[in-house]
Amino acid sequence: ALPVLAVIGRPNVGKSTLVNRILGRREAVVEDKPGVTRDRVSYPAEWSGTRFTLVDTGGWEVDVAGIEARVAEQAEVAIALADAVLFVVDATVGTTNTDEQVVRLLRRAGKPVVLCANKVDGPAGEADAYALWSLGLGEPYPVSALHGRGTGDLLDAVLEAL
Ligand code: GDP
Numbered sequence: 001a002l003p004v005l006a007v008i009g010r011p012n013v014g015k016s017t018l019v020n021r022i023l024g025r026r027e028a029v030v031e032d033k034p035g036v037t038r039d040r041v042s043y044p045a046e047w048s049g050t051r052f053t054l055v056d057t058g059g060w061e062v063d064v065a066g067i068e069a070r071v072a073e074q075a076e077v078a079i080a081l082a083d084a085v086l087f088v089v090d091a092t093v094g095t096t097n098t099d100e101q102v103v104r105l106l107r108r109a110g111k112p113v114v115l116c117a118n119k120v121d122g123p124a125g126e127a128d129a130y131a132l133w134s135l136g137l138g139e140p141y142p143v144s145a146l147h148g149r150g151t152g153d154l155l156d157a158v159l160e161a162l
């Protein structure tokens, strides 16, 4: 079976946008409001000749207020199923308690993690990405899933992790 890369992170950080960017087509559902992606959706993906299974996560059929509380729960399932994890943070927002919780889950699982600092649409956002070193997950890769900025370096790191 192909190695599995799970894309995790809080609602609205841009997971589905990043998945579409990696796939090179719009397949994952992107929404301005959280809660529309089904729990886990798998896609066949490829980078630099390496094939892998890409798993988009997120979206819970509960009221918006309840979503945040379930992020860690969903992340735990996705981490368990993955060979490596792509942890996405919205660099313009920074980290929350939920992110800290997910970091603890990642440490416990011991799976390789690549940290994506998303929504770095231009050079001005680089400082926001740099701040994510504080998560203790190693180098934050500054990316704009929306525009494609930085995704090549991110995917090179993913291949190292898989
Ligand atoms: P998900 O809930 O984590 O899957 O997030 P989505 O992919 O559905 O994106 C949530 C919102 O963030 C949408 O309005 C996207 O267009 C927007 N978004 C995603 N990536 C970027 C990015 O790199 N830059 C900016 N400015 N917006 C983004």
Ligand code: MG
Residues within 6 Å of the ligand: 015, 016, 017, 029, 030, 031, 037, 057, 058, 059
């Ligand atoms: Mg989504």
